[in-house]
Amino acid sequence: MVELELYLREDGYKILSKAKILNDEDSKNDPDDDPYKSKYAARELYQIVKNKVENLRINDCEDELAVKIRKLSTAISLKLAINYEETEELSTSEELLNKCLEDVEKYKMQHDCVNLYQAVLNQLAILWSHRRSSEKALKYLELAETIFKTFKQEEGDSPMMCSEWLETIEYDEEKLLRERAANFENTYTLTLYYCAQVFTQLDEKSKAARYCHVTLQRQLNSMKYDPIDWALNAATLSQYYITENIVLARHCLAAASYVFSEAHNDSDIGNDKDLYDQRKADITRCWIKYGLQILDASKDYLTEELADLDVCSEAPESKIFSRAKEEDDSNDPNSSDDYDIQNISQKHLRFDLELTVHEEKITDKPVLVFDDARKVFLQIQEWIQSAKEYYTMNGHCSDYIQLVQDHSSAFKHLAFFELDMDRQCKMHKKRIDMLLEIANVINPQHYLLAKRQLIFEVAETYSSMADLKLAKLESEPRSRTPHAVNKINQLATHGIEQFQAYLDSLKDPKTGFPSKLSENDVRPALVAKFCMGRLYSKLIFPGVEEKLSNFLKSLEHYKFVVDYCKQHPEDQDKVTHEYDICVEMVELLPLKMERIRQLNS
Amino acid sequence: MFIFIFRVKVAVRVRPFNSREKDRRAKCIIKMQDKMTMIANPDAPSKSHDGFKENNDGTFDAVSGSKFASQRTVYNDLGKGVLNNAFEGYNCSLFAYGQTGSGKSYSMVGYGPNKGIVPIICDELFKEIASNTKDNKRFEVTFSMLEIYNEQVRDLLAKDNPKGGLTVRQNAKLGMFYVEGLKNTPVGSYQEIEKRMEQGTAARTVASTNMNATSSRAHTVVTITFDQIIKDSIGSETKKSSTINLVDLAGSERADSTGATGDRLKEGANINRSLSALGNVISALADVSMGKKKVYIPYRESVLTKLLQNALGGNSKTVMIAALSPADINYDETLSTLRYADRAKKIKNQAVVNENPLDKLIRELKVYNRCFSYIG
Numbered sequence: 001m002v003e004l005e006l007y008l009r010e011d012g013y014k015i016l017s018k019a020k021i022l023n024d025e026d027s028k029n030d031p032d033d034d035p036y037k038s039k040y041a042a043r044e045l046y047q048i049v050k051n052k053v054e055n056l057r058i059n060d061c062e063d064e065l066a067v068k069i070r071k072l073s074t075a076i077s078l079k080l081a082i083n084y085e086e087t088e089e090l091s092t093s094e095e096l097l098n099k100c101l102e103d104v105e106k107y108k109m110q111h112d113c114v115n116l117y118q119a120v121l122n123q124l125a126i127l128w129s130h131r132r133s134s135e136k137a138l139k140y141l142e143l144a145e146t147i148f149k150t151f152k153q154e155e156g157d158s159p160m161m162c163s164e165w166l167e168t169i170e171y172d173e174e175k176l177l178r179e180r181a182a183n184f185e186n187t188y189t190l191t192l193y194y195c196a197q198v199f200t201q202l203d204e205k206s207k208a209a210r211y212c213h214v215t216l217q218r219q220l221n222s223m224k225y226d227p228i229d230w231a232l233n234a235a236t237l238s239q240y241y242i243t244e245n246i247v248l249a250r251h252c253l254a255a256a257s258y259v260f261s262e263a264h265n266d267s268d269i270g271n272d273k274d275l276y277d278q279r280k281a282d283i284t285r286c287w288i289k290y291g292l293q294i295l296d297a298s299k300d301y302l303t304e305e306l307a308d309l310d311v312c313s314e315a316p317e318s319k320i321f322s323r324a325k326e327e328d329d330s331n332d333p334n335s336s337d338d339y340d341i342q343n344i345s346q347k348h349l350r351f352d353l354e355l356t357v358h359e360e361k362i363t364d365k366p367v368l369v370f371d372d373a374r375k376v377f378l379q380i381q382e383w384i385q386s387a388k389e390y391y392t393m394n395g396h397c398s399d400y401i402q403l404v405q406d407h408s409s410a411f412k413h414l415a416f417f418e419l420d421m422d423r424q425c426k427m428h429k430k431r432i433d434m435l436l437e438i439a440n441v442i443n444p445q446h447y448l449l450a451k452r453q454l455i456f457e458v459a460e461t462y463s464s465m466a467d468l469k470l471a472k473l474e475s476e477p478r479s480r481t482p483h484a485v486n487k488i489n490q491l492a493t494h495g496i497e498q499f500q501a502y503l504d505s506l507k508d509p510k511t512g513f514p515s516k517l518s519e520n521d522v523r524p525a526l527v528a529k530f531c532m533g534r535l536y537s538k539l540i541f542p543g544v545e546e547k548l549s550n551f552l553k554s555l556e557h558y559k560f561v562v563d564y565c566k567q568h569p570e571d572q573d574k575v576t577h578e579y580d581i582c583v584e585m586v587e588l589l590p591l592k593m594e595r596i597r598q599l600n601s
Numbered sequence: 602m603f604i605f606i607f608r609v610k611v612a613v614r615v616r617p618f619n620s621r622e623k624d625r626r627a628k629c630i631i632k633m634q635d636k637m638t639m640i641a642n643p644d645a646p647s648k649s650h651d652g653f654k655e656n657n658d659g660t661f662d663a664v665s666g667s668k669f670a671s672q673r674t675v676y677n678d679l680g681k682g683v684l685n686n687a688f689e690g691y692n693c694s695l696f697a698y699g700q701t702g703s704g705k706s707y708s709m710v711g712y713g714p715n716k717g718i719v720p721i722i723c724d725e726l727f728k729e730i731a732s733n734t735k736d737n738k739r740f741e742v743t744f745s746m747l748e749i750y751n752e753q754v755r756d757l758l759a760k761d762n763p764k765g766g767l768t769v770r771q772n773a774k775l776g777m778f779y780v781e782g783l784k785n786t787p788v789g790s791y792q793e794i795e796k797r798m799e800q801g802t803a804a805r806t807v808a809s810t811n812m813n814a815t816s817s818r819a820h821t822v823v824t825i826t827f828d829q830i831i832k833d834s835i836g837s838e839t840k841k842s843s844t845i846n847l848v849d850l851a852g853s854e855r856a857d858s859t860g861a862t863g864d865r866l867k868e869g870a871n872i873n874r875s876l877s878a879l880g881n882v883i884s885a886l887a888d889v890s891m892g893k894k895k896v897y898i899p900y901r902e903s904v905l906t907k908l909l910q911n912a913l914g915g916n917s918k919t920v921m922i923a924a925l926s927p928a929d930i931n932y933d934e935t936l937s938t939l940r941y942a943d944r945a946k947k948i949k950n951q952a953v954v955n956e957n958p959l960d961k962l963i964r965e966l967k968v969y970n971r972c973f974s975y976i977g
Binding site for chain 1: 690771772773842872873876879880883885886887897898
C-alpha cells in the first residue's frame with residue numbers, strides 16, 4: 001500500500017496529469033496531417049502508469065491492496081477507453097470498457113467506485129451509439145439510471161469522484177463533499193442527456209422530450225448554465241410541446257422568459273449585444289406561435305363542441321388541450337417516482353421558478369368567446385411589434401415577412417370569434433393591406449417563394465371577404481343596394497386577379513405555364529384555379545351576356561382542374577375534395593348556362 | 602423526389618492517386634462503370650461491396666469515367682449547365698464537397714495550367730458576351746470572393762477586414778443575404794477575373810497538410826453577378842440579373858459545428874457529449890412540426906447557409922460535386938462522401954444532431970425553405 005501511495009505521489013499523478021493535458025488540451029492544436037498526435041502520446045503515458053500500478057500487486061489474493069489497485073487500474077482504463085474512442089479505435093475501446101465493468105462489478109455500489117461505474121456505463125452508451133446500436137446504448141443508460149437512483153436512495157449522495165483516483169484533491173472537507181455531490185449529479189445529468197439523444201435516434205419523441213425537459217430542470221437546479229442558451233432551449237422545447245401539451249408549452253416559455261431576464265445585457269462588443277437582441281426576439285417569436293396556436297386550437301375545440309364531435313385524428317389541434325387536462329387529472333402512482341423519467345408526469349416537469357408574472361400574460365386553456373380571443377390577439381400583436389424591433393425589414397427581410405404573416409394569421413383567427421360580419425371584413429381588410437404592403441416592396445426575383453405565398457393569402461382573403469358580403473346580402477335582402485353588389489364584385493375580382501398573379505408566377509419565362517407542376521406547387525395551383533372558378537360564379541351582373549361570360553370563365557377554370565387531374569392521376573389525391581366539386585360543376589354549369597339562355601331568348 | 606424547391610444535381614469525381622497515397626502503396630477501391638460508382642471495403646474486398654447504383658431518377662447525374670476526367674470534361678458536364686442557366690436569368694450555385702485533398706479545389710479552381718470550373722466558366726462567360734452582336738444589349742459582370750472561417754466572413758479581395766469579419770444582412774430590395782461591405786468588383790474580361798482569383802486565393806487562410814499543400818479549413822465563395830440589360834424600341838431598359846455562386850467547402854473530415862469542435866463528425870449516430878449541444882437535440886424534436894408552419898425554431902443558422910439562400914430566392918439550380926480519393930486508406934471518408942452524395946437527392950426528414958457542414962447546410966436550407974414553400 002505504501003509503495004503504491006509513494007509511486008503515485010512521486011510519479012504517477014504527475015504523469016497522469018500530463019496525459020490529461022495532452023489528451024484534452026494539446027490535441028486541439030494537432031496538425032491536420034497528424035490529428036491524433038497528442039492523443040497517442042497521452043495513451044502511452046496512461047499505459048505506463050497502468051502497467052506500473054498493476055505490477056505493484058503483491059500476490060494473487062484479493063486483499064485490500066489488490067482491490068485498490070483494481071479500482072485504480074479501472075479508472076485509468078476508462079481514460080484509455082475514451083482515448084481509443086476518440087481516435088476511432090472502437091473495438092479496443094469496447095474491450096477496455098467491458099473489462100472495466102467486469103473488474104469492479106462486485107464493488108459498484110461502494111462509495112469509491114459507484115461514480116466510476118456510472119462513467120463507464122455512460123461511455124459504453126456513447127460507444128454503441130457510435131456504432132448505431134441505439135437500443136444497446138439505451139440498455140447501458142438505463143442501468144446507469146438505476147445505479148444512480150439506488151445509490152442515492154440507499155447509500156448517500158456524495159460518493160467519491162472517479163477523477164479522485166487520478167489526481168490529488170486539495171479541498172477542505174466541506175468543499176469536497178459539495179464537489180462530490182455535484183459531480184455525482186452531473187454524471188447522472190449526462191446519463192439523462194444521452195438518453196434524450198438516444199430516444200431521438202429511436203424516434204421516440206415523447207420520451208426524448210421528457211429527458212430533454214429533465215435535463216433542463218437539472219441544469220437550472222445545478223446553477224450551471226448560460227442563461228441565454230438555457231432560455232433558448234426552453235423556448236425551443238415549447239415548440240415541441242405546442243403540438244402536444246399546451247400547458248407545458250406555456251410553462252417552458254414562461255421559464256424561458258424568466259431565465260432570459262437573468263442574462264446580462266451589458267456587453268458592448270458588437271456581436272454579443274446583437275446575439276442578446278436576437279435571442280430575445282427569438283423567444284418572443286416562440287410566444288407568438290404559442291398565441292396563434294391557442295387561437296387556432298380553440299377554433300377547433302369550439303367547432304367540435306358545436307358539432308358534438310369526438311376528438312378525432314382529423315382535427316388534432318384540440319388534443320393539445322385534452323392531453324394537458326388528462327395529465328393533470330391523472331393519479332398514476334408511478335408518477336410519484338422522480339427517477340422514472342420515461343413515465344414522468346406533468347406535475348414533475350415543472351421548473352422550480354416563480355413564473356406567475358410570465359404565465360399570466362396569456363391563457364393555456366381554450367378561448368371560447370370574442371373578448372377572450374381578443375385578449376390573446378392583443379398580446380400576440382404586442383409580441384409581433386417587439387420582434388420586429390430586431391427583425392427589421394431591411395436587415396432581416398425573410399423574418400420580417402414571416403412576422404407579417406403571423407400578424408395576418410392572428411387577424412384571421414380573431415375573425416372567427418367575431419360575430420359581426422362587417423367587423424370581420426374590417427379585419428380581413430387589415431390583413432390584405434399588410435400583406436400587399438410587404439409583397440409590393442420585396443424584390444420579386446429573390447423573394448419569389450415568399451411573394452407567391454403572400455399573394456396567395458391575399459387572394460384567399462379577398463375571397464373570404466366576398467363570401468362574407470354575399471352572406472350578408474342573402475341574410476338581409478334589404479341591404480341589397482347597388483353599392484353592396486358593386487363591392488362584392490370588386491372583392492371577387494380582386495381575388496381573381498391575385499389568384500391569377502399567383503399562377504402567373506409559376507410560369508417559366510420560356511415555356512410558359514408548366515404542363516406538369518412540381519410537387520409542391522400542385523395543390524396551391526389547382527386550389528387557385530378552383531377558387532377562381534368559384535369567384536367567377538359569384539359575380540353579380542344583371543346582363544345576360546355578362547352572366548354567361550362569367551359562367552364560361554368559371555367553367556374553364558373548373559375544367560382545368562379536371563383535365564389536369566386526368567392527365568396526372570398521381571396528383572389527384574392532393575385535391576380530392578376540390579376535384580369532386582369541379583367534376584360536378586363541369587356537368588352542371590353548362591346546364592345552368594343553357595337555362596339562362598332559354599330564359600332570355 | 603426533391604424536398605427542396607430547387608433542383609440539386611449531384612456529380613461524383615474521382616481524382617488520381619496523389620504522392621502520399623503512392624508512397625503508402627495505396628490500392629484503388631473505386632470503380633466507375635456506366636453511371637455507377639462502386640466502392641470496395643478494403644478490409645473485406647471480396648465480400649462487402651457498397652454499390653451506388655443509378656435508379657430511375659439518376660442518383661448521379663454525371664459521373665466522370667474510370668479514365669480520370671479532364672478539367673474540360675468536368676466543365677462540359679457541369680459548368681456549362683450553370684452558365685446556360687445564368688444566361689436565362691436563373692441563380693445558380695455550384696459546390697464542391699469532400700475530404701481535404703480529394704480534389705475539390707482542383708475541380709473548382711484548378712492548379713497551374715489545369716484550370717478548374719470557376720475560371721472556365723468565367724472564360725466562357727466573356728466569350729459569350731463578346732459574341733453578342735445585338736447593340737440593344739449590354740452586360741455587366743461583377744466578381745467577389747470571400748472566405749468563411751470560424752463563422753466569420755473575410756473579403757479576400759480587401760486589404761483589411763474588420764475585426765470579427767464582415768456583417769451579413771438581408772435587404773428587401775437588394776435581395777437575399779448579402780455581405781455588407783464586400784467588394785463587388787466590376788470585371789470586363791476573363792484576364793481581370795483571373796487576376797482577382799489569384800489575389801483572392803493567395804489571401805486565403807491555409808493550413809498546409811501532408812495530404813495536399815493547398816488545402817484549407819475555410820469555405821471559399823466566389824460570386825459572379827451577371828446583369829443583362831436590354832433596351833427596347835422605346836428606349837426603356839429591363840435588367841435580367843443572375844448570380845452564380847461557386848463554393849469550395851472546407852475539408853469535410855475536420856468540420857466544426859457550433860458547439861462541438863474537434864469531434865470527428867459522422868452521419869449523426871454520435872452521441873454528443875457536450876451539453877452545449879442540447880439545443881440541437883431539442884431542435885430536432887420540434888423540427889417535425891415545422892411542416893405546418895405552426896412553430897418557430899430559433900435555429901443557429903450558419904453564415905454559409907445565409908449566403909447561399911441567394912440560391913433559393915427564385916428559380917435556381919444547384920450542382921454539387923462530390924470529390925473522392927480512390928485510395929483504400931481514405932475508405933471511411935470516401936464512403937461518407939458517397940453516402941452523402943447519394944442522400945443529397947433523397948433527403949428525408951431527419952434532423953441530425955452531429956452534422957458535417959453539408960448536412961447542416963442542407964438542414965438549414967430545408968428549414969428556411971419550409972417557411973416559404975408551404976402554402977395554405
